[in-house]
Amino acid sequence: MSNLPTLAVWKFASCDGCQLTLLDCEDELLSLAGQVRIAHFLEASSEVLAGPYDLSLVEGSISTPADTLRICEVREQSRLLVTIGACATSGGIQALRNYADFEEFRSAVYASPQYIESLATSTAIADHVRVDFELRGCPIDKHQLLELITAFLAGRRPEIPDTSVCTQCKRRGLTCVMVAHGTPCLGPVTHAGCGALCPAVDRGCYGCFGPMAGANLPALTRQLRQGGMSAREVDLVLRTFNVAAPGFAEHREDR
Amino acid sequence: MTFPAAVLSMAGLDELISTLAGDGYRVVGPTLRDQAIVLAELTSAGDLPAGWAVQTGPGTYRLKRRADSAVFCHSAGPQSWKQFLHPPDRKLWSADRDGFHPADDRQQPPFAFLGVRACDLAAIDTLAGVLGAGAWPDRSFRGRYRGLFVVAAGCTEPGGVCFCASMGTGPRPGPGYDLALTEQIDQAGHRFVVEAGTEAGAQVIARISHRAAGEAELIAARAAVDAAAAAMGRQMPAVDLAGLLAASRDSVSWEQVAERCLTCGNCTMVCPTCFCTTTRDSSGETGEHAERWQHWASCFELDFSYLHGGSVRSSGESRYRQWITHKLGTWHDQFGRSGCVGCGRCIAWCPVGIDITEEIATLVALREEGAGEAAGD
Numbered sequence: 092m093s094n095l096p097t098l099a100v101w102k103f104a105s106c107d108g109c110q111l112t113l114l115d116c117e118d119e120l121l122s123l124a125g126q127v128r129i130a131h132f133l134e135a136s137s138e139v140l141a142g143p144y145d146l147s148l149v150e151g152s153i154s155t156p157a158d159t160l161r162i163c164e165v166r167e168q169s170r171l172l173v174t175i176g177a178c179a180t181s182g183g184i185q186a187l188r189n190y191a192d193f194e195e196f197r198s199a200v201y202a203s204p205q206y207i208e209s210l211a212t213s214t215a216i217a218d219h220v221r222v223d224f225e226l227r228g229c230p231i232d233k234h235q236l237l238e239l240i241t242a243f244l245a246g247r248r249p250e251i252p253d254t255s256v257c258t259q260c261k262r263r264g265l266t267c268v269m270v271a272h273g274t275p276c277l278g279p280v281t282h283a284g285c286g287a288l289c290p291a292v293d294r295g296c297y298g299c300f301g302p303m304a305g306a307n308l309p310a311l312t313r314q315l316r317q318g319g320m321s322a323r324e325v326d327l328v329l330r331t332f333n334v335a336a337p338g339f340a341e342h343r344e345d346r
Numbered sequence: 347m348t349f350p351a352a353v354l355s356m357a358g359l360d361e362l363i364s365t366l367a368g369d370g371y372r373v374v375g376p377t378l379r380d381q382a383i384v385l386a387e388l389t390s391a392g393d394l395p396a397g398w399a400v401q402t403g404p405g406t407y408r409l410k411r412r413a414d415s416a417v418f419c420h421s422a423g424p425q426s427w428k429q430f431l432h433p434p435d436r437k438l439w440s441a442d443r444d445g446f447h448p449a450d451d452r453q454q455p456p457f458a459f460l461g462v463r464a465c466d467l468a469a470i471d472t473l474a475g476v477l478g479a480g481a482w483p484d485r486s487f488r489g490r491y492r493g494l495f496v497v498a499a500g501c502t503e504p505g506g507v508c509f510c511a512s513m514g515t516g517p518r519p520g521p522g523y524d525l526a527l528t529e530q531i532d533q534a535g536h537r538f539v540v541e542a543g544t545e546a547g548a549q550v551i552a553r554i555s556h557r558a559a560g561e562a563e564l565i566a567a568r569a570a571v572d573a574a575a576a577a578m579g580r581q582m583p584a585v586d587l588a589g590l591l592a593a594s595r596d597s598v599s600w601e602q603v604a605e606r607c608l609t610c611g612n613c614t615m616v617c618p619t620c621f622c623t624t625t626r627d628s629s630g631e632t633g634e635h636a637e638r639w640q641h642w643a644s645c646f647e648l649d650f651s652y653l654h655g656g657s658v659r660s661s662g663e664s665r666y667r668q669w670i671t672h673k674l675g676t677w678h679d680q681f682g683r684s685g686c687v688g689c690g691r692c693i694a695w696c697p698v699g700i701d702i703t704e705e706i707a708t709l710v711a712l713r714e715e716g717a718g719e720a721a722g723d
Contacts (some may be wrong), residue, residue, distance in 0.1 A: 122631040135662050238628065245629045254611065254647045257551070257697075261615035262434035264644055266380040266424045269697045271407045279610035279697050293380070307608050307662060314698045 096145035096244070099131035103151025103158050103167050104185055104213060108230040109176035110134045110150050115233055121274045123237075126244055142168030146243050152178040154185060166220040170318060174216045175237060178231035181301055181336035184229075186213040189335055190346060203285075214335070223272040224249065227300040229332035232284045255279050256296050260287035265294075268295055275315050277328065280306035300339030312342060349542035352521055352537035352551050354527070356536055357418075360391035361554040362497070362525075366458040369550075374430055375460035376423065381409055383423045385430070388460065395420065400691065402505040402579070403577055404699025415536060418461050418529045421505030422689045426618030428467055430457055431490050432473060432642075438625065440637045449504035453631035456493030462523065463501045464516030465508070466687040469618030470496070471522050475681050476621050478684055495546065502569035506579035507690030509703055513582055515687045517574040524586070524612070525551065528567035580690065580703045585708050587684070591675035594709045595667070604662035611644030613692035614669065621684050623689050645669050670705060 100110055103109055105320055112301070114135060116123065130140035147169035153159055160181075174180050184188065186198055193211035197204045216222055226239055235251055240248035252258075255276035268274040268290050276295030278287070282303040289296050302308070312325050326343045333339050354362065366373050367389070375388045388394070394417035399410045402421060403533070412419065437449040462470070470491075477487040498519035501510075510516030519526045524547030527538040539559050539651045542548035559567075614620040624643035629636045643650055646665050651658040659665045677685035693701045 119631050126631060126633070130454050133521055207702060235632065241629050241631055241633075244631070245628070247627075250626045252630065252647070254649065255608070257610040257612050258615065258642070258644060258647065261612065264384070264425055264434070266382040266384060267407075267612065267695055267697070270405055270695050271382045271424065273382070273406075276697070279608040279612070305609060305660070305662070307604075310606050310608050310698055313606075339471070 095126065096127040097130040097140065097143075098240075099125040099142070099144040099147045099165075099169065100134070101131070101147060101149045101151075102128075102133070103149065103162065103179065104154035105151030105178040105183065107134060107150070109179075109228075110148075112175075112231050112233050112236055113148070116237055119227070119237055119313065121239065127240070143170065144168055145170045146240070147172045148175050149173065149179050149216050150175050152185060152213045152215060153210070153219055154210050157208075159219060162216060162219050171223045171243065172216075172220065173224045173226060174222050175226045175231050175236065177301060177332040177336075178213075179228065179334045180225045180227055181215050181217045182213045184332050184334065186335035187330060188213060190330075197313075226251070227282050228284055229244040229299040234284070234286075252283060253313045254283045254288055255280045255282050255303050255306075256290075256300070259283045259285075260290050263287055263291065265290050268293060273318060273320060275320060275328065277311070280308055280311050286330050291312065298329070298339065299332050301333035303317065306338050306341035310338065347547040349548040349551075351564045352540045352556040353543075353559045353563065354538040354540055354554070354556050358555045359394075359527075362550065363388055363391055363460065365550060365554050366460075366495060370455050371458035372455050373458045373460055374427075376418070376420065378409075382407065383409070383420050383425065384607065385425050386426065390418070394418075394461075399503065400505060402507045402694040404435060404507065404697055404701050406699070407694050412530050414531045416529055416531055418499040418527070420701060421501070421502045421503070421508050422465065422691050422694075424616065424691075424695060426616065426689070427459055427462065427470055428473060428618050428621075430459075431470065431494070432487055432621060433486075435640045436486065436640045438638045438640050440635065442635050449486075452489055454490075456495065457490065458495040458497065460497045461499040461527075462496050462519070463499055463510075463689075464519040465501075465513075465687045466618055467496065467498055467519050467522050468515035468687040469511075470494075470512075471520075472619045472681070472683065472685065472687065473571040473621060475683065476619070488510050495550075496523045496525075498523035498526040498543075500526060500567065501574050502529065502570045502696055504578045505690065505694075506576050507693040507701075508688065509580040509582050509690060511575040511578050511581065512584065512687035512703075513684065513686055513688035518568070518571050523547070528571055530563075530567060535568065539563055575648070578688075579660060580693070580701070581701050582686075582688065583706050585710055587706065587707075588675040588678050590706070590709055590713065591671045592617045592674050593713065597709055597712055599705065599708045599712055600663035602708075604664050606661045606700055607646075609646045609662050609665055610697065611646040612638070612697060613702075614644040614646060614696050615642060616695040617673075618673060618687065618689055618691065620644070620673075622650070645672070666700075670702060672703075674706070 138162035269276040277298035282300040396415045477484040501517040673685040
């Protein structure tokens with residue numbers, strides 16, 4: 092038992108949805124529990140083992156001064172550190188404040204803003220410490236998470252291809268919502284992983300998984316504009332869960 | 347050997363489907379789904395897209411109501427028959443602690459394809475030349491290909507992105523079909539003139555309700571298909587494409603196309619002949635079970651050209667050039683024919699509407715400009 096590799100799950104500024112994905116691995120969770128020692132996972136158990144940890148999954152973004160210190164401690168205690176989800180990987184939806192007046196937000200949202208100790212920005216974990224792998228998505232995909240953990244257990248590289256959502260969409264045999272329906276879709280510039288969830292229900296891709304490597308945003312935004320969207324509307328589709336992700340952020344006109 | 351031509355009514359077409367299904371085939375043909383005419387398993391002629399046509403252009407595909415109830419008067423849709431012959435995801439083997447188990451898909455029932463246009467018939471033949479031939483054929487593909495029953499459909503209404511006539515693959519279906527239908531609707535009614543290409547095809551016709559086709563009917567049906575050659579929305583410039591592409595390695599046009607290209611891979615996924623795959627291994631949570639799967643891959647993916655240390659073709663320019671050069675040029679060196687059949691899918695299903703015929707026209711114009719400048723020097 093004590094020889095099993097240890098797994099720790101950490102939460103920073105986030106909604107807990109990505110941690111929940113691990114608990115959602117219902118069928119696989121029990122067999123997984125026999126392969127790793129869950130050493131720190133507050134959402135699942137109040138039992139906490141002391142570090143160091145073999146694999147740390149980090150959810151959430153850095154958004155308070157305390158976070159900036161705690162993430163360094165997590166890094167020091169972790170052999171491998173993997174970020175899970177859009178918050179940890181690009182700052183999340185809360186990074187909208189990076190493009191607004193933070194003081195105004197704080198005073199408008201909280202009754203007693205003087206007690207709120209927060210940073211003016213929400214940033215990715217990789218902006219603060221070295222990250223060994225980033226798992227994308229808002230939330231992450233259960234199958235990719237299992238692939239990541241089983242690859243870690245086998246000591247191999249995770250098979251998480253950096254391709255467009257279109258490649259998964261087409262492999263599923265779905266009809267392109269952009270070409271056949273004129274529905275705006277971020278699929279051609281978005282990192283695969285969700286299995287083309289939204290196009291499967293006749294919706295355009297929202298870009299939850301953030302930009303794929305080498306995404307050609309200007310070409311897509313030009314097409315969205317030609318399809319009738321205003322510059323403001325194009326900015327809005329890029330202002331979601333990955334608003335601060337390099338690859339999306341620099342292509343908004345309102346940045 | 348030639349077989350006498352026959353005429354089927356709509357009820358006869360329905361009988362054709364049920365007869366093939368009764369013979370153990372999975373009958374696949376066009377049907378309406380998700381505001382498109384897709385390919386799926388059919389249970390009766392009632393599943394066919396009666397009264398629907400399509401309007402296609404670069405980056406656009408829309409359904410259009412017809413005045414009649416034609417079932418085959420639409421051009422290529424979002425998928426091709428590749429989806430079935432060369433499936434997007436396929437298990438190759440699995441392994442447990444007790445041994446190694448190759449996947450066996452030989453037990454799957456064979457396919458009967460209904461409504462294969464000339465371009466796609468040529469594409470199936472092209473795929474067979476790539477995957478089913480040579481010293482190391484893909485046995486899984488070959489099994490599906492050999493069991494195939496093909497009912498071709500003469501194309502009488504090509505679409506806006508079609509250019510099979512200029513690729514020499516259509517509109518009249520070439521060899522490779524068991525049966526070839528031509529749909530006709532006029533005062534004489536809604537019917538299908540059928541020509542058998544194989545003994546198997548002729549035998550199926552003998553078992554279903556039909557009447558003999560008159561000489562004039564057969565000539566009219568063939569003429570309707572041949573007339574489609576003049577109605578293609580596009581044409582590939584009639585030049586030596588392999589030579590043009592080989593001479594255009596450093597063309598300025600690659601940079602221009604890369605400005606528009608999303609490198610999303612849609613063109614390769616919808617192409618009926620793009621055959622590239624990758625394999626992925628998985629090991630279960632307990633490490634007691636492992637699997638290897640084959641998946642479609644695209645030369646537009648960075649992973650595709652990943653070698654030690656990075657991707658060889660990292661820019662959009664190099665990836666688009668690779669795709670079009672292989673498709674229209676080096677495919678000849680490799681497989682003795684063109685990789686393009688002129689179906690136009692890559693034009694319609696490119697989200698930004700990049701047009702392979704226009705890109706070739708640009709290369710031709712740039713070459714002529716270059717030659718003009720050289721002469722003026």
